[in-house]
Amino acid sequence: MSFRILLxxxxxxxRSVLRKALxxxxxxxxxxxxxxxxxxxxxxxxxxxxxxxFADITMPVMDGQEMIETMSAEGLxxxxxxxxxxxxxxxxxVQALLDAGVSAFLPKPFTPEQIxxxxxxxxxxxxxxx
Amino acid sequence: xRSEVSEIVTATFVEIVEQLTFMLGDQVDKDELTTPDSAILxxxxxxxxxATGSLDLIIAEEACPELAANILGIDTDEVESQExxxxxxxxxLNVVGGRVVREIGGSDLRFDLTPPAIxxxxxxxxxxxxxxxxxxxxxxxxxxxxxxxxxxSEGT
Numbered sequence: 001m002s003f004r005i006l007l008x009x010x011x012x013x014x015r016s017v018l019r020k021a022l023x024x025x026x027x028x029x030x031x032x033x034x035x036x037x038x039x040x041x042x043x044x045x046x047x048x049x050x051x052x053x054f055a056d057i058t059m060p061v062m063d064g065q066e067m068i069e070t071m072s073a074e075g076l077x078x079x080x081x082x083x084x085x086x087x088x089x090x091x092x093x094v095q096a097l098l099d100a101g102v103s104a105f106l107p108k109p110f111t112p113e114q115i116x117x118x119x120x121x122x123x124x125x126x127x128x129x130x
Numbered sequence: 131x132r133s134e135v136s137e138i139v140t141a142t143f144v145e146i147v148e149q150l151t152f153m154l155g156d157q158v159d160k161d162e163l164t165t166p167d168s169a170i171l172x173x174x175x176x177x178x179x180x181a182t183g184s185l186d187l188i189i190a191e192e193a194c195p196e197l198a199a200n201i202l203g204i205d206t207d208e209v210e211s212q213e214x215x216x217x218x219x220x221x222x223l224n225v226v227g228g229r230v231v232r233e234i235g236g237s238d239l240r241f242d243l244t245p246p247a248i249x250x251x252x253x254x255x256x257x258x259x260x261x262x263x264x265x266x267x268x269x270x271x272x273x274x275x276x277x278x279x280x281x282x283s284e285g286t
Contacts, residue, residue: 012214017203087243
């Protein structure tokens, strides 16, 4: 089993760091797609073939909150779990995101081990099976 | 800046910037900071919600490629573009600033951050930033950095 991961962040640096962290997890990652805002992310998700998305909240064009609400309305959150990666670590905000259907919240800065644990938790991966 | 807030800002800045950039941070007396020879960059952002205010990060422009390289885990000469350099600088403020606001206001504080914006300024602007009481001086490895915050909560 290998994963297809979508990285949604307006910062190319954050996408690069996430991509490198994914490599360092040792998890089998088949494809890594990138999107610069929520609208681009939605386009990729609607095309299919994404197992998990990491998304920022503060983005131009369409922010992460609107993207998540749109995914929920279209039934896409049940197909593609979303992990929010953000520097805005307000507990009420995090709870609101989880209530809206987000699968997990990861504060910045993050480590490859946190990325690995989050993927294992969200996708129900058995650490010893990969 | 009140001393207890200054202590929170200092401890949080050092911790988070080290995690993000793998550069050692050390709070220093601002008078000990060397004035940059070249232009300086200022990244600034605002926050609003249960508390309002602003944050900024100021550094010599020539030091920014190293900052970007450290965040990306590559050599300085492998940094691809000036856009990547500026992006890394903005992300540094975004990550450090978000954590600082949370540490000052508490985990229940509800707030939103605006995207960071960059200003390119002449080296002569450095002295005014140093003189501002809302800014704290740091050395990141050997690089002088100023971090500033204006924080106003509903109760203050």
